[in-house]
Amino acid sequence: xxxxxxxxxxxxxxxxxxxxxxxxxxxxxxxxxxxxxxxxxxxxxxxxxxxxxxxxxxxxxxxxxxxxxxxxxxxxxxxxxxxxxxxxxxxxxxxxxxxxxxxxxxxxxxxxxxxxxxxxxxxxxxxxxxxxxxxxxxxxxxxxxxxxxxxxxxxxxxxxxxxxxxxxxxxxxxxxxxxxxxxxxxxxxxxxxxxxxxxxxxxxxxxxxxxxxxxxxxxxxxxxxxxxxxxxxxxxxxxxxxxxxxxxxxxxxxxxxxxxxxxxxxxxxxxxxxxxxxxxxxxxxxxxxxxxxxxxxxxxxxxxxxxxxxxxxxxxxxxxxxxxxxxxxxxxxxxxxxxxxxxxxxxxxxxxxxxxxxxxxx
Amino acid sequence: xxxxxxxxxxxxxxxxxxxxxxxxxxxxxxxxxxxxxxxxxxxxxxxxxxxxxxxxxxxxxxxxxxxxxxxxxxxxxxxxxxxxxxxxxxxxxxxxxxxxxxxxxxxxxxxxxxxxxxxxxxxxxxxxxxxxxxxxxxxxxxxxxxxxxxxxxxxxxxxxxxxxxxxxxxxxxxxxxxxxxxxxxxxxxxxxxxxxxxxxxxxxxxxxxxxxxxxxxxxxxxxxxxxxxxxxxxxxxxxxxxxxxxxxxxxxxxxxxxxxxxxxxxxxxxxxxxxxxxxxxxxxxxxxxxxxxxxxxxxxxxxxxxxxxxxxxxxxxxxxxxxxx
Numbered sequence: 116x117x118x119x120x121x122x123x124x125x126x127x128x129x130x131x132x133x134x135x136x137x138x139x140x141x142x143x144x145x146x147x148x149x150x151x152x153x154x155x156x157x158x159x160x161x162x163x164x165x166x167x168x169x170x171x172x173x174x175x176x177x178x179x180x181x182x183x184x185x186x187x188x189x190x191x192x193x194x195x196x197x198x199x200x201x202x203x204x205x206x207x208x209x210x211x212x213x214x215x216x217x218x219x220x221x222x223x224x225x226x227x228x229x230x231x232x233x234x235x236x237x238x239x240x241x242x243x244x245x246x247x248x249x250x251x252x253x254x255x256x257x258x259x260x261x262x263x264x265x266x267x268x269x270x271x272x273x274x275x276x277x278x279x280x281x282x283x284x285x286x287x288x289x290x291x292x293x294x295x296x297x298x299x300x301x302x303x304x305x306x307x308x309x310x311x312x313x314x315x316x317x318x319x320x321x322x323x324x325x326x327x328x329x330x331x332x333x334x335x336x337x338x339x340x341x342x343x344x345x346x347x348x349x350x351x352x353x354x355x356x357x358x359x360x361x362x363x364x365x366x367x368x369x370x371x372x373x374x375x376x377x378x379x380x381x382x383x384x385x386x387x388x389x390x391x392x393x394x395x396x397x398x399x400x401x402x403x404x405x406x407x408x409x410x411x412x413x414x415x416x417x418x419x420x421x422x423x424x425x426x427x428x429x430x431x432x433x434x435x436x437x438x439x440x441x442x443x444x445x446x447x448x449x450x451x452x453x454x455x456x457x458x459x460x461x462x463x464x465x466x467x468x469x470x471x472x473x474x475x476x477x
Numbered sequence: 478x479x480x481x482x483x484x485x486x487x488x489x490x491x492x493x494x495x496x497x498x499x500x501x502x503x504x505x506x507x508x509x510x511x512x513x514x515x516x517x518x519x520x521x522x523x524x525x526x527x528x529x530x531x532x533x534x535x536x537x538x539x540x541x542x543x544x545x546x547x548x549x550x551x552x553x554x555x556x557x558x559x560x561x562x563x564x565x566x567x568x569x570x571x572x573x574x575x576x577x578x579x580x581x582x583x584x585x586x587x588x589x590x591x592x593x594x595x596x597x598x599x600x601x602x603x604x605x606x607x608x609x610x611x612x613x614x615x616x617x618x619x620x621x622x623x624x625x626x627x628x629x630x631x632x633x634x635x636x637x638x639x640x641x642x643x644x645x646x647x648x649x650x651x652x653x654x655x656x657x658x659x660x661x662x663x664x665x666x667x668x669x670x671x672x673x674x675x676x677x678x679x680x681x682x683x684x685x686x687x688x689x690x691x692x693x694x695x696x697x698x699x700x701x702x703x704x705x706x707x708x709x710x711x712x713x714x715x716x717x718x719x720x721x722x723x724x725x726x727x728x729x730x731x732x733x734x735x736x737x738x739x740x741x742x743x744x745x746x747x748x749x750x751x752x753x754x755x756x757x758x759x760x761x762x763x764x765x766x767x768x769x770x771x772x773x774x775x776x777x778x779x780x781x782x783x784x785x786x787x788x789x790x791x792x793x794x795x796x797x798x799x800x801x802x
């Protein structure tokens with residue numbers, strides 16, 4: 116019976132919103148095609164570049180950072196740059212670059228690949244976090260916001276609720292169907308991005324090697340401040356983090372959906388999902404302007420909309436740089452996962468409470 | 478026959494508006510039951526409570542002995558329902574809609590779906606998307622949806638909405654057939670009095686959230702007595718003679734040389750005898766059956782189809798002396 120209900124929900128979403136998935140597919144094709152064209156035009160070849168070992172990349176990073184360090188030291192000796200111990204003073208910039216060199220050297224010495232070394236880990240960071248998940252999460256939010264609200268607007272909710280099943284079953288079936296659809300889309304997206312990265316790096320890369328991630332990205336990589344894990348575990352962790360973000364949004368959307376009609380539910384959900392990051396960016400900017408300390412705005416991360424793609428907290432995707440203002444590393448990832456988990460439970464609980472008691476006009 | 482629908486002291490308020498005020502009714506198994514009342518009378522609210530969509534503030538609503546809210550899953554196994562506006566998925570075909578709703582009851586019985594499509598005359602258009610259906614076709618498909626799973630009770634809220642006269646006639650025949658051949662109980666809510674009059678065994682008239690009358694249709698239509706039109710040779714003398722008969726009143730008729738007589742009981746023969754004995758020629762005595770419309774107007778003060786019927790306005794009439802559950 117429950118399987119039948121989930122099947123119904125999958126059928127309804129697919130048949131009523133297949134165009135959304137088709138558009139997403141076309142966008143992916145266009146992006147992949149555009150990137151490939153750009154590659155062909157700029158590099159002048161049709162085939163992927165030769166693969167580069169991660170050690171070579173890290174050594175090149177060290178060499179680049181060493182050059183940057185030298186120029187910063189020169190500037191300091193000439194007395195051209197800002198002096199002193201301010202937040203963004205020359206000394207801090209020098210210390211930061213020095214730490215990057217030390218971190219890279221530590222990884223080389225201990226034969227631990229940085230997390231960005233392989234196409235599959237890059238794909239996990241890029242497809243399961245960052246801008247890709249930012250957009251996907253909002254599409255999933257929109258679809259989930261229609262789950263009950265759409266039925267209410269079409270009056271089919273009355274027929275469904277008059278059927279011999281509990282409201283809990285119906286709500287759970289809708290949540291499970293939404294989750295399964297989003298899981299399928301996220302996995303396909305991940306595979307497409309992986310294919311792109313495999314082309315760009317010239318290698319599908321190892322799938323069973325190990326990668327290192329900082330526990331606290333703002334501190335030197337050494338000793339206790341480093342977690343080493345296998346690639347499959349890392350990918351699963353990223354997938355889990357991404358799907359928790361999706362689940363959280365779906366919980367919020369179902370809560371909105373349990374109360375309003377179709378267009379109100381879609382409007383409110385998208386307004387929250389797009390508006391809240393905007394508001395927190397403005398608030399963060401104001402806090403920074405007043406305090407001149409970016410870490411003062413860090414608490415904004417825990418207003419759930421900022422942590423919907425917690426994978427982004429693991430490490431900056433491009434480069435081995437130290438922590439940004441919002442912090443990176445496993446600790447930050449853990450905090451964001453915990454935050455998301457609390458929000459997710461709260462949203463689903465509220466959605467269940469409301470839907471359970473909701474008087475439907477039919 | 479045991480009651481399949483039992484409503485006892487049902488009350489429901491929306492804010493300050495009292496939609497239902499202690500209404501009680503029961504529907505016996507196999508009965509075709511008419512649920513009448515002007516818009517805003519509380520019919521749809523009662524149906525929503527029966528379907529488990531809304532919770533009553535007071536009283537109980539039971540189907541097959543199961544509370545429609547607290548034992549919804551068990552009660553819902555016994556009935557199928559259609560709503561005022563057919564609730565279907567426009568992006569699916571008629572057959573896919575039936576399959577989808579059938580899955581909410583258990584394994585899909587393709588044979589039953591095909592039979593139901595045939596029963597409601599939708600076989601030819603079964604594979605077209607519902608968004609391309611006319612209102613009448615949607616109503617018919619909604620009826621097929623209600624009959625999925627072979628329920629014992631059909632709750633139909635204004636099922637003739639959007640149907641043309643042929644469609645209404647077809648629906649009436651179909652419902653009668655379902656009631657007589659399959660023993661289905663039909664809870665038929667409608668504002669079309671002629672439909673209820675022709676289809677239903679028993680009716681409840683609801684007005685402003687209160688039951689104004691309930692009972693057998695024949696009983697209800699005569700509850701204010703008997704009425705005769707008598708064509709006579711001398712109208713004035715005939716009126717005097719009839720008024721002398723205990724329990725009868727008479728007035729000049731609308732047709733020339735006729736009088737209209739109203740009586741509490743069937744006094745046709747006595748009046749005829751009195752007129753003849755008084756030397757008045759009686760050309761014919763017609764027993765005038767009161768229509769449901771007359772009763773409805775008496776009970777609700779609302780003329781069906783008038784602007785008042787939409788707003789349920791007008792002074793609340795006094796409760797009828799019979800059949801108050």
